[in-house]
Amino acid sequence: MSRPKRFSLRSSGRPRGAPVPAKPPRRIRARVRALRERFLFNREMRLRLMSAAVLIPIVITTAYLGGIPFLLLALIIGAAVFYEWLAMVGAGGMLGPRLTGWAALAGIAVLAHMSPLPVALAAVAIACGVTAAVGTLQKSFISLRWLAAGMLYSGLAVVSLVALRKGADGFGAVIFVFLIAWASDTMAFFVGRKVGGPKLWPSVSPSKTWSGAVGGFVAAIVFGAVVGNMLGVPFAAGTLIAAGLVAIGAQSGDLIESAAKRRFSIKDAGTLIPGHGGVMDRVDGLIVSALISVLMGSIVAFWVSAATPAAGLLHMMGMG
Numbered sequence: 001m002s003r004p005k006r007f008s009l010r011s012s013g014r015p016r017g018a019p020v021p022a023k024p025p026r027r028i029r030a031r032v033r034a035l036r037e038r039f040l041f042n043r044e045m046r047l048r049l050m051s052a053a054v055l056i057p058i059v060i061t062t063a064y065l066g067g068i069p070f071l072l073l074a075l076i077i078g079a080a081v082f083y084e085w086l087a088m089v090g091a092g093g094m095l096g097p098r099l100t101g102w103a104a105l106a107g108i109a110v111l112a113h114m115s116p117l118p119v120a121l122a123a124v125a126i127a128c129g130v131t132a133a134v135g136t137l138q139k140s141f142i143s144l145r146w147l148a149a150g151m152l153y154s155g156l157a158v159v160s161l162v163a164l165r166k167g168a169d170g171f172g173a174v175i176f177v178f179l180i181a182w183a184s185d186t187m188a189f190f191v192g193r194k195v196g197g198p199k200l201w202p203s204v205s206p207s208k209t210w211s212g213a214v215g216g217f218v219a220a221i222v223f224g225a226v227v228g229n230m231l232g233v234p235f236a237a238g239t240l241i242a243a244g245l246v247a248i249g250a251q252s253g254d255l256i257e258s259a260a261k262r263r264f265s266i267k268d269a270g271t272l273i274p275g276h277g278g279v280m281d282r283v284d285g286l287i288v289s290a291l292i293s294v295l296m297g298s299i300v301a302f303w304v305s306a307a308t309p310a311a312g313l314l315h316m317m318g319m320g
Contacts, residue, residue, distance in 0.1 A: 176313075
């Protein structure tokens with residue numbers, strides 16, 4: 001029986017003993033890398049723009065309609081985030097926690113729409129425990145705390161979005177928060193790629209820079225003043241504070257998700273949205289921004305006896 005043929009790097013068509021071709025000059029290699037990075041950047045931007053052209057009109061339309069359409073949008077976002085979270089932590093095949101979580105999110109969405117904020121937040125806490133308890137019924141190496149964390153993250157997403165849209169002031173509040181979060185994320189991406197510089201948190205997200213964070217924050221302040229003027233809000237310190245906190249929330253949410261993905265050694269949470277990855281990759285900053293806005297608005301609403309978090313937020317901005 002003949003031995004299997006062994007292959008080596010030398011069997012590449014070059015005669016044995018022939019000189020190894022010299023590497024291209026460093027200048028040429030640097031140019032090739034720059035062209036490759038520019039191609040990838042332009043390709044990613046085209047995908048992002050196409051995705052935005054489809055998704056933004058849908059989001060704005062449902063935000064304008066409010067009520068059940070926006071509740072369903074928030075529920076779809078929360079369900080997709082929970083699905084991607086389970087896949088990220090290695091629990092994508094656990095049917096029990098997934099169905100339990102989706103059912104819990106539906107109940108949380110209804111409570112957030114019909115009940116005060118503390119009731120909805122209490123429902124999220126209960127859902128975390130129930131989801132973890134269901135996880136114990138299936139033999140798995142997945143830590144229960146990651147199941148509960150996914151329920152907490154997706155539940156807060158649903159609560160914050162639904163609560164922010166409640167009331168007559170809800171559409172204005174949603175537009176303010178969404179546009180500023182999008183502007184901050186977009187400018188942080190552009191400035192970080194073009195300017196570069198020291199990394200913001202290299203052990204978590206090697207691509208994010210301090211220049212991008214500053215660029216995103218400045219863009220949020222500018223857009224905050226512009227969007228506030230569009231909504232008829234007088235230019236005041238409250239508007240700038242609200243815009244700045246929304247920007248901090250957007251970048252914090254991005255870093256939180258990056259830390260989770262780094263923990264499980266994945267690049268994207270999914271592949272549903274071209275140029276972005278998964279739903280969680282697109283809404284990570286928006287979730288934290290909306291949550292911060294709802295908490296701010298609720299505190300102000302309690303102080304001035306306003307009816308909804310959105311009314312409290314706009315009152316803080318000087319519209320009360």
